[in-house]
Amino acid sequence: MININKVNINKAHLTSINQPVPARDKLEFDQAIQRVEQEIRKLLQNAPPLIRPQTSHLARATGKGIRARSLLACAMDSDGLVTPGAVRAATAVELLHLATLIHDDIIDEADTRRGIEALHVKFGQKIAVLCGDYLFCLAFDLASSISPREADRNKVSVVLPSYFTEICLGEIREFSNTGNLDLNEGEYIRIISEKTAALFEASFHAGFLLSDEPAEVKDIYLTIGKEMGIIFQLTDDCLDFISSKKKVKKPVLTDCRRGVVTLPLIYAMQVDKTLRGKIEKGLTEQELKAAVLAAGGIEYTRAKIEERREKAEQLIAVLRSPGKRDRLEGLLKQAATV
Amino acid sequence: MININKVNINKAHLTSINQPVPARDKLEFDQAIQRVEQEIRKLLQNAPPLIRPQTSHLARATGKGIRARSLLACAMDSDGLVTPGAVRAATAVELLHLATLIHDDIIDEADTRRGIEALHVKFGQKIAVLCGDYLFCLAFDLASSISPREADRNKVSVVLPSYFTEICLGEIREFSNTGNLDLNEGEYIRIISEKTAALFEASFHAGFLLSDEPAEVKDIYLTIGKEMGIIFQLTDDCLDFISSKKKVKKPVLTDCRRGVVTLPLIYAMQVDKTLRGKIEKGLTEQELKAAVLAAGGIEYTRAKIEERREKAEQLIAVLRSPGKRDRLEGLLKQAATV
Numbered sequence: 039m040i041n042i043n044k045v046n047i048n049k050a051h052l053t054s055i056n057q058p059v060p061a062r063d064k065l066e067f068d069q070a071i072q073r074v075e076q077e078i079r080k081l082l083q084n085a086p087p088l089i090r091p092q093t094s095h096l097a098r099a100t101g102k103g104i105r106a107r108s109l110l111a112c113a114m115d116s117d118g119l120v121t122p123g124a125v126r127a128a129t130a131v132e133l134l135h136l137a138t139l140i141h142d143d144i145i146d147e148a149d150t151r152r153g154i155e156a157l158h159v160k161f162g163q164k165i166a167v168l169c170g171d172y173l174f175c176l177a178f179d180l181a182s183s184i185s186p187r188e189a190d191r192n193k194v195s196v197v198l199p200s201y202f203t204e205i206c207l208g209e210i211r212e213f214s215n216t217g218n219l220d221l222n223e224g225e226y227i228r229i230i231s232e233k234t235a236a237l238f239e240a241s242f243h244a245g246f247l248l249s250d251e252p253a254e255v256k257d258i259y260l261t262i263g264k265e266m267g268i269i270f271q272l273t274d275d276c277l278d279f280i281s282s283k284k285k286v287k288k289p290v291l292t293d294c295r296r297g298v299v300t301l302p303l304i305y306a307m308q309v310d311k312t313l314r315g316k317i318e319k320g321l322t323e324q325e326l327k328a329a330v331l332a333a334g335g336i337e338y339t340r341a342k343i344e345e346r347r348e349k350a351e352q353l354i355a356v357l358r359s360p361g362k363r364d365r366l367e368g369l370l371k372q373a374a375t376v
Numbered sequence: 377m378i379n380i381n382k383v384n385i386n387k388a389h390l391t392s393i394n395q396p397v398p399a400r401d402k403l404e405f406d407q408a409i410q411r412v413e414q415e416i417r418k419l420l421q422n423a424p425p426l427i428r429p430q431t432s433h434l435a436r437a438t439g440k441g442i443r444a445r446s447l448l449a450c451a452m453d454s455d456g457l458v459t460p461g462a463v464r465a466a467t468a469v470e471l472l473h474l475a476t477l478i479h480d481d482i483i484d485e486a487d488t489r490r491g492i493e494a495l496h497v498k499f500g501q502k503i504a505v506l507c508g509d510y511l512f513c514l515a516f517d518l519a520s521s522i523s524p525r526e527a528d529r530n531k532v533s534v535v536l537p538s539y540f541t542e543i544c545l546g547e548i549r550e551f552s553n554t555g556n557l558d559l560n561e562g563e564y565i566r567i568i569s570e571k572t573a574a575l576f577e578a579s580f581h582a583g584f585l586l587s588d589e590p591a592e593v594k595d596i597y598l599t600i601g602k603e604m605g606i607i608f609q610l611t612d613d614c615l616d617f618i619s620s621k622k623k624v625k626k627p628v629l630t631d632c633r634r635g636v637v638t639l640p641l642i643y644a645m646q647v648d649k650t651l652r653g654k655i656e657k658g659l660t661e662q663e664l665k666a667a668v669l670a671a672g673g674i675e676y677t678r679a680k681i682e683e684r685r686e687k688a689e690q691l692i693a694v695l696r697s698p699g700k701r702d703r704l705e706g707l708l709k710q711a712a713t714v
Contacts (some may be wrong), residue, residue, distance in 0.1 A: 088548055141509060145502045164483045164551060167505055171479060171512070172544040178516045179537035195533065199517035206510040210426055213502060 064119035099152035112245025137173035201240035208232025217297035235267025302335030402457035437490035449703035450583025475511035539578035546570025555635035573605025640673030
């Protein structure tokens with residue numbers, strides 16, 4: 039069996055979190071998110087030497103951790119504290135996200151990610167497939183090591199893998215709709231619900247399970263998570279049209295370049311009936327951008343974001359802890375600006 | 377969250393196996409392996425429509441299930457019966473194996489697998505990456521749904537992911553040694569211990585945990601599993617040199633074609649000091665095969681297999697149940713003939 043020290047997951051913790059978590063082991067939110075960031079850096083920078091060139095490259099540009107932050111915010115108890123299991127779950131979610139990004143970039147033939155060279159560009163496709171698999175396994179390894187008895191609740195490690203399956207299906211659905219100009223808004227929302235919002239919902243679900251919230255509010259958590267994920271993706275889709283490369287740290291107008299049809303374009307084709315024909319004949323990226331903007335594709339998408347933001351905000355207001363409400367409102371705002 | 381019925385894992389079982397398993401729910405070995413085969417076929421043939429073309433293709437040619445059989449044999453209790461959790465774990469192990477084969481075939485640029493077209497050849501590389509990811513997740517989903525309380529033992533779902541991480545590292549180690557004619561026997565054994573034997577060891581470990589064996593014999597199980605995996609791989613390496621394509625249902629001499637250096641070749645280069653130079657200058661496949669055979673590479677590897685087989689056989693003889701010993705001896709024989 040693998041020497042687990044090699045991959046730096048300290049499973050010695052496992053026994054200690056098999057019991058209800060004593061208050062002294064709990065962490066403030068800020069400590070917890072720092073711990074997640076440290077843990078990810080450690081797992082990447084001290085990976086087995088064999089894969090360290092790749093994981094060190096990934097460590098050069100980590101994300102903003104909105105999924106981990108969401109999970110930790112949801113996991114806050116009535117004193118605003120989170121358990122070590124929540125740190126572990128948040129780390130697993132971010133690693134899983136990283137693994138999917140690596141495989142995504144292969145599928146999308148993306149050149150850069152988070153402002154640095156994509157892994158498959160720097161190290162080749164084959165090693166990128168394997169490196170993604172490795173991070174997948176690490177994520178599951180972490181998820182499986184959260185004690186089911188922590189905080190007398192069960193199933194965090196049972197809940198996460200189902201969402202991970204859903205994310206894979208979302209990726210497949212997106213890929214199989216490449217270049218599909220017939221895609222409608224409903225189908226599009228389904229794709230992003232799976233490929234993006236499922237991991238947000240997973241984070242909210244896991245956070246809820248690791249918190250001390252009563253069972254009755256579970257669905258509120260799930261809905262906020264899903265809405266936040268959809269908002270995050272819709273915002274990203276807008277930015278792909280209107281942002282500058284430097285600002286979003288990734289190439290813009292990539293969606294249309296790689297044939298991914300998103301809501302601003304779907305709406306623009308509805309309004310401007312000539313657009314589809316022009317696209318089929320061939321438009322430059324700038325022409326496409328101008329057409330989508332002129333048809334109001336961005337405003338429409340922004341309005342949809344705003345509807346969902348209001349819904350999520352109302353649900354957040356139902357939660358009992360003011361500290362948690364503040365955190366979640368902040369994250370919601372972040373999701374809508376990326 | 378994903379509707380789990382879509383992917384056909386019946387998590388309703390979950391609650392029922394959260395209690396110690398009543399005798400009436402246990403299965404005979406033959407019933408259990410049939411159940412595993414049915415479950416795999418069902419998961420592949422009734423996968424979500426989106427991915428069903430790919431999974432149905434995979435269902436056309438399933439393997440012999442030596443890993444599932446090993447797990448079930450190890451999981452047999454003193455009455456020769458296994459629990460539903462063992463069926464679930466065995467299914468997870470086979471699905472994980474299938475997922476790694478799909479990604480392997482991409483890495484190795486293999487055209488066929490189990491006598492049919494490789495997935496990436498039939499459907500393209502990108503969809504094959506995603507399909508492998510999907511099966512990875514399904515496997516973890518199944519593994520995570522085995523109750524830790526089944527048979528009063530813990531940790532099956534904690535143990536499996538660590539092995540899965542090890543398998544990824546083995547794949548990476550093999551890939552990074554492509555064309556490395558300096559590879560020595562020790563390094564080679566390390567690669568196959570990770571990439572192949574780890575999943576056998578995982579199967580034996582999980583089977584042990586789901587059985588009623590005392591903790592003292594755990595290491596015996598792990599060692600038999602690891603040895604059986606190494607034997608399986610060494611036998612496969614010999615067959616790559618000596619078998620006909622029809623017989624092994626896959627192309628032969630693929631290892632050398634794709635630059636994978638295996639033990640028969642490592643030994644042949646030790647004996648025949650001119651061989652390395654000839655390979656570097658360029659040999660036909662038939663010339664290479666003849667040189668490896670002439671230098672005794674196959675006999676040497678066969679002798680190594682025999683040493684390990686004897687060791688494993690002695691360990692199997694220590695186990696207390698005659699029925700289990702018979703099963704494991706049969707599987708050991710199968711591993712050494714493939």
